[in-house]
Amino acid sequence: MKLQILQNEQIAGSVMSIKIDNPGLFTARAGQFFMVKINDFNYPFLRRPFSITYFKDYIEIVYKIVGEGTSMLAKKQKGEFIDMIGPLGNGFEIVNSKKILLVGGGIGFAPLRFLKEELKGRSFDFDSFFGFNTKDEVCVDFGNIATMDGSYGYKGSVIDLVKDVIDEETLIYACGPSVVLSKLSDICLEKNAKMQVSLESRMACGIGVCLGCVIETKNGMKKVCDEGPVFDYKEILWEKM
Amino acid sequence: MGKNVNLAVKLGNIIFKNPILTASGTFGYGLEYQKYMDLNELGGFIVKGLSLSEKQGNKPPRIIETPCGMLNAIGLQNVGVDKFIAEKLPYINNLNTHIIANIYGTKDEEFIEITQRLNKEEIISAIEVNVSCPNVAEGGSLFGKNPDNVFKLTSSIKQNTDKPVIVKLTPNVTDITLIAQAAKDAKADAVSLINTITGMVIDTKTKKPYLDNKTGGLSGAAIYPVGVRMVYEVFENVDIPIIGVGGIYNADVALQYIMAGASLIEIGSANFTQPDISIDIIKGIRRYLADENIESVSNLVGIAHSSG
Numbered sequence: 001m002k003l004q005i006l007q008n009e010q011i012a013g014s015v016m017s018i019k020i021d022n023p024g025l026f027t028a029r030a031g032q033f034f035m036v037k038i039n040d041f042n043y044p045f046l047r048r049p050f051s052i053t054y055f056k057d058y059i060e061i062v063y064k065i066v067g068e069g070t071s072m073l074a075k076k077q078k079g080e081f082i083d084m085i086g087p088l089g090n091g092f093e094i095v096n097s098k099k100i101l102l103v104g105g106g107i108g109f110a111p112l113r114f115l116k117e118e119l120k121g122r123s124f125d126f127d128s129f130f131g132f133n134t135k136d137e138v139c140v141d142f143g144n145i146a147t148m149d150g151s152y153g154y155k156g157s158v159i160d161l162v163k164d165v166i167d168e169e170t171l172i173y174a175c176g177p178s179v180v181l182s183k184l185s186d187i188c189l190e191k192n193a194k195m196q197v198s199l200e201s202r203m204a205c206g207i208g209v210c211l212g213c214v215i216e217t218k219n220g221m222k223k224v225c226d227e228g229p230v231f232d233y234k235e236i237l238w239e240k241m
Numbered sequence: 242m243g244k245n246v247n248l249a250v251k252l253g254n255i256i257f258k259n260p261i262l263t264a265s266g267t268f269g270y271g272l273e274y275q276k277y278m279d280l281n282e283l284g285g286f287i288v289k290g291l292s293l294s295e296k297q298g299n300k301p302p303r304i305i306e307t308p309c310g311m312l313n314a315i316g317l318q319n320v321g322v323d324k325f326i327a328e329k330l331p332y333i334n335n336l337n338t339h340i341i342a343n344i345y346g347t348k349d350e351e352f353i354e355i356t357q358r359l360n361k362e363e364i365i366s367a368i369e370v371n372v373s374c375p376n377v378a379e380g381g382s383l384f385g386k387n388p389d390n391v392f393k394l395t396s397s398i399k400q401n402t403d404k405p406v407i408v409k410l411t412p413n414v415t416d417i418t419l420i421a422q423a424a425k426d427a428k429a430d431a432v433s434l435i436n437t438i439t440g441m442v443i444d445t446k447t448k449k450p451y452l453d454n455k456t457g458g459l460s461g462a463a464i465y466p467v468g469v470r471m472v473y474e475v476f477e478n479v480d481i482p483i484i485g486v487g488g489i490y491n492a493d494v495a496l497q498y499i500m501a502g503a504s505l506i507e508i509g510s511a512n513f514t515q516p517d518i519s520i521d522i523i524k525g526i527r528r529y530l531a532d533e534n535i536e537s538v539s540n541l542v543g544i545a546h547s548s549g
Contacts, residue, residue, distance in 0.1 A: 037514065042309040042462040042490060047514060085516070204304055204311055205513040207277075209269040211315045212304030221297050221318065240300075 029091030030115035097171035105176025131158025264509035265343035277516035285339030310461025314454035373411030388423035395427035433484035476502025492525025
């Protein structure tokens with residue numbers, strides 16, 4: 001479906017926020033994503049998967065400019081239309097726990113921002129931890145922040161910031177680079193904590209057909225698009241990521 | 242506009258309501274697309290390549306985008322022929338369209354066994370034989386690059402089924418007409434071409450090929466002129482029905498394939514970009530015929546060869 005862009009602006013360094021008219025025709029859950037066609041042409045050829053950052057009166061997607069597709073997307077103006085398929089994927093399974101933590105690395109905060117709204121809607125208590133390289137990249141307005149160079153908040157990685165808070169009563173919702181998720185996974189295993197991770201992968205179709213986005217799990221190859229993007233961390237073979 | 246145009250085409254004893262099929266590997270088992278389109282509007286669809294037993298496929302990364310296309314090395318991951326028959330077919334058996342099974346194996350005996358199992362399934366209209374998939378080290382390309390192997394394999398498959406047999410050809414050969422001729426000599430009912438073109442992308446950060454399989458098959462809009470050229474060559478040299486495939490993303494490219502000599506066409510990677518793109522292409526062909534005052538799409542097959 002073609003939806004109208006309400007706003008497309010830089011919110012930090014190379015991070016953009018695009019707000020899109022929500023036609024109110026469907027519901028969405030935190031952790032789900034859209035496949036976005038950047039333009040009407042064959043270049044870029046494939047759609048881009050983007051997690052939903054906010055979903056109510058408008059749809060917000062926060063994205064980082066990393067390549068040609070996202071560079072083109074960043075040039076889109078208010079009033080233009082973009083073609084989106086979705087919402088796709090399973091999303092986070094929302095369950096209560098004594099201690100809920102949202103942990104994001106870099107642009108990985110995007111689906112957690114939506115999750116925050118859902119948790120608040122259910123009056124679940126939670127704490128948030130986000131890591132960025134530098135102050136310039138910080139694009140969240142809530143939670144505890146770590147930067148690698150110490151230019152904002154805690155100096156160090158988000159793992160260093162959060163690791164002592166994790167115990168066996170913790171349920172983590174995480175998204176970020178696989179190195180960060182893999183380290184978190186080690187800590188969760190050690191402390192016997194629960195964790196749902198939202199993964200990123202290159203996708204061609206986003207609807208379970210191309211089999212391009214698979215990851216290796218204890219139960220064989222699994223598609224990030226329609227068997228994910230949210231997985232139980234214990235299922236993933238982290239050494240293969 | 243509004244004039245009646247005839248999109249129906251015949252292949253062997255099968256009548257397709259229009260020449261649009263969807264290509265194996267880009268359309269799952271059909272089920273996945275029901276949400277996005279009415280499958281009954283298609284001439285037919287070709288299911289994901291089936292092997293004798295379930296296959297896990299290659300390790301990731303399996304895909305990388307390229308200019309106007311993509312490179313893939315999925316490694317033919319599929320549920321296997323038995324699971325397909327037991328678990329997938331029941332969900333697509335009441336459709337008013339043709340279902341074509343694409344099959345592959347690592348040796349003749351496997352192809353034959355899969356053929357025998359599918360032959361019992363009335364709902365399967367035809368069998369497309371993948372002799373060309375370049376992704377699995379021990380598979381596909383070995384058969385498809387050698388005319389003698391293609392002849393032998395196609396002959397044995399023909400002996401084991403009364404369904405039409407389509408041989409899907411690889412473009413990664415010196416002269417595709419020799420392979421098409423071998424398929425014809427073995428009494429194949431049609432050839433489909435082209436499968437993907439073998440390519441490689443290197444990640445300059447890691448200084449290694451991006452795909453775990455190193456090479457992959459190039460598909461998408463970028464490759465269509467290669468496909469059109471090869472269909473043109475086969476039409477010129479071999480008297481066998483042709484199904485054109487490779488980079489078709491709109492009605493104009495579909496028509497180019499038909500004019501080069503294809504009786505039917507398959508839509509591949511474009512399904513990923515727009516799930517219902519085949520419907521747009523059918524409409525576009527219908528519009529073209531009406532605008533050009535051409536009664537039947539069959540009148541266009543191979544028209545680019547005429548000297549007049």
